């Protein structure tokens with residue numbers, strides 16, 4: 674039996690989205706890893722499932738899985754893609770969806786055939802107490818030349834941001850992802866501050882590796898930049914795949930604005946992927 678999927682991306686951070694609201698599929702971590710494989714499967718940075726919400730305020734419950742089969746509590750770029758899909762389905766520009774990290778509000782700002790949809794997602798409040806991580810220790814271990822004190826927080830998923838002048842330091846990402854400092858591993862952002870309202874960011878994602886963009890990573894990097902006195906509360910974040918705007922508002926919510934695009938649709942025989 675073939676299952677319909679939609680292939681979308683946010684600034685090149687790409688997703689396979691499967692709708693389980695009518696039929697739930699037996700998506701084990703191994704099967705998800707097979708489907709996310711860029712050679713043997715469809716290929717994606719994160720595999721996304723839609724299911725019926727538990728909270729009546731939400732239109733849909735969304736889950737995000739890395740290509741290694743692990744689940745992520747947040748995924749900013751995929752959240753914009755889901756908002757675009759569900760907004761189109763419900764003929765609305767404002768919607769709420771449920772994630773493992775709680776309810777997220779989204780607003781569709783514009784729809785364009787070529788450029789795709791521009792969406793603002795309220796990614797909620799950063800948990801800066803997530804990990805009183807002695808990051809300086811990691812820094813010493815790795816002798817990372819820094820342009821500012823690093824910082825860690827959770828956007829519903831763990832992020833550590835290292836402020837550097839040379840983005841080639843991102844090659845330290847794999848070692849830092851699994852550093853014992855992070856009991857659940859972590860997404861590792863390397864940020865170069867180019868102006869008080871602008872940064873260049875590369876993220877080594879937990880369970881996925883380097884991606885062309887990381888929405889929750891951009892949110893974490895801006896909040897961490899503000900915490901370290903390196904940036905303003907509203908910054909343009911340039912990533913390999915393009916730009917998004919992050920604003921940490923007065924209510925302590927982090928608003929992320931950027932594009933969401935549909936690449937293609939297709940069908941797949943899920944049973945062909947071992948459980």
Ligand SMILES: N[C@H](CCC[C@H](N)C(=O)O)C(=O)O
Pocket residue numbers: 686718719739744745746747748749750751830831860878879880881884886887888889890
């Ligand atoms: N690409 C996603 C982040 C995925 C996070 C995942 N790698 C984790 O294990 O937390 C984003 O746009 O926010």
